[in-house]
Amino acid sequence: MSAIDLWTSTDGGALLAAAVLLPFVGMLLGLLLGGRWLQRVAFVLMPLGLGLALAIAMDWFDAEGPLVYLLGGWSPPLGIALRADGASVAMMLAVAGVVCGIGAFARADFGLAPGAAESRAAFTYWLLLLAVWGALNLVFVSGDLFTLYVALELLTFAGVPLVCLAGSGETLRAALRYMLFALCGSVLYLLGAVLLYGGYGTLDMPMLADALQPEPIAMAALALMTAGLLAKTALFPLHIWLPPAHGGAPAAASAVLSALVIKGSWFLVLRLWLDVMPGVASAQAAQLLAGLGAAAIVVGSVVALRQQRLKLLVAYSTVAQIGYLFLLFPLAFDAAGDMALREMAATAGVLQAIAHATAKAGMFMAAGLVYARLGHDRVDELAGAARALPLAVAAFLIGGLALMGVVPSGAYLAKKLLLASADESGQWWWSWVLQGGAAFTAGYVVLIALRVFARPAAPLADLKPVSLLSQWAALGLAVASLLLSLAAVWGPLPGELLAKAFSLEELGTMGLLFGVGALLAAALARRPLLGNSGGGAVRPGFAGLGTVFEAGDRLVRQWASAMLALLLVAGACGWLLTRA
């Protein structure tokens, strides 16, 4: 670490400050100029921000180490540094791309046609979209833990009102639950940061990384901060707020919440475990994180297959995919318990996060379009949707395929890296979880595919028109996720990763995953997959199992059990850290 100077501004460092400021400048301009101008400002800023992220990526590519910018020229520990390494640059680029896609989609819902009356929901939406973007950029480039605290709070304050844009009682309740639970998470995070300052006298991340010792105060801090961040990321069993919030918000807002907002706190867990505290983090505690992730995959996927509404299905799929994002933590450790596979795990994690951000944004948009076109999004009544809305259905299915890791999606490459790491460290059980998660994802792709391609009993009538631009935006994001590994290999990753992508073995695995997924869907779906009868004596048993999972999900989403789970996770994490 000492070979690279992390405490002097580098060339291109000022761009980092610009990337954080740009969205906030847009917000202020919008507030000054008023509703009609805000969306114009937003549409100018989106390509500008994307260009800025590209410029940062180019500078990072040319530089030997991370980009650094010292605010006001003050050096840490007194000053604040902004830094961007490969992970930050990749995330900033992805977020800029997804924001552009979501912005194009939202133009139909929240854009103001000339002469139309201004509405509060539209004005709020554009303000909050910019705020989420700025806050996320700040999360990615912050160099110290306190600036990160402020960035995370900004992200929460921007995310919560997105939930209740529609203003109905149900969405307000979801927003309030989200806010209160996220606040519990932030207090725990702040408590951890305070302990670290007390122990080491700095919150600058590289300085902390040098000073940290595996001693109780650091372990307590890591356990508290991790638990707080898990509450904000909604990892099972702390997903109390996610399904109602993501399922109830307007599609353009759900896409922001599911694709972008949860990635902020997840990214910080990654930073803490792999960059700031590799000496404190232990393989046992990492098993806990991934164990919760595995539980999230199973519960989230089963409940997703049981949902009656497409949007809630996508929301529960997010619960499962968040679990997938936490599988990388034990795979950063080798068989001896040292963090030797850090690079591979971090690369896989960032790839998976970007793959999920792009695919899930596309899927939520597609679900919103289906709702707008058919007037409902009941999974059992989607027959004929493929003909009524081909582009959006394609976006949904391509997004699902990309998430399950079909070649050449980003999720494919991420899974491949993690499988290699599981092999190398002898943690075979995580290979099973990785493949199982992909099979579950295949399950809901098969389920929805069969429903939308089914022949409707009567020709669909009363179809509402939907914007073509919105459909293309959803499709564009889904396809971006499907082609992500090509971009990654063209960029900083070595090309041989994709060498065997189309081998018979890989295609066989893919076929097997589809088969298992179809079986899962057939067993757990509310209605038989094909026709109206069938399944015989097996289906009632699985339906019972599905009901048990749903009841369990409702139970852990009670407020008191979620709070107790939060404390338990913090305690268990701390206890496992001390045992290393």
Add this chain to the structure above:
Amino acid sequence: MSVETLFALTACVLVGIGLYGLIAQPHPLRKLIAFNIMGSGVFVLFGALAKRGAAAGLPADPVPQALLITAIVVAFAATAVTVALLLRLIESTGSASLAEPPAQD
């Protein structure tokens, strides 16, 4: 007992009361107050740590105070947003209950 220990113990008590309130109190407004009590506990702890971390010749480390004031402003903003949400919820549903209505299966 030194002043710092007294501060630290006070912080523990405040965090404990706050946690209890967050878990046990059903009304959102009480949860919000519990969050504020717990937050105050963390702030008191941070203030006490400033004394311990005092560097060369200063009576206390000034950095925690600068960070504290920011954290207090953030907590205040969070409280304001939550109260606004709660008021809208009561306006729209006539109740402040956080419990989800039973699933419509």
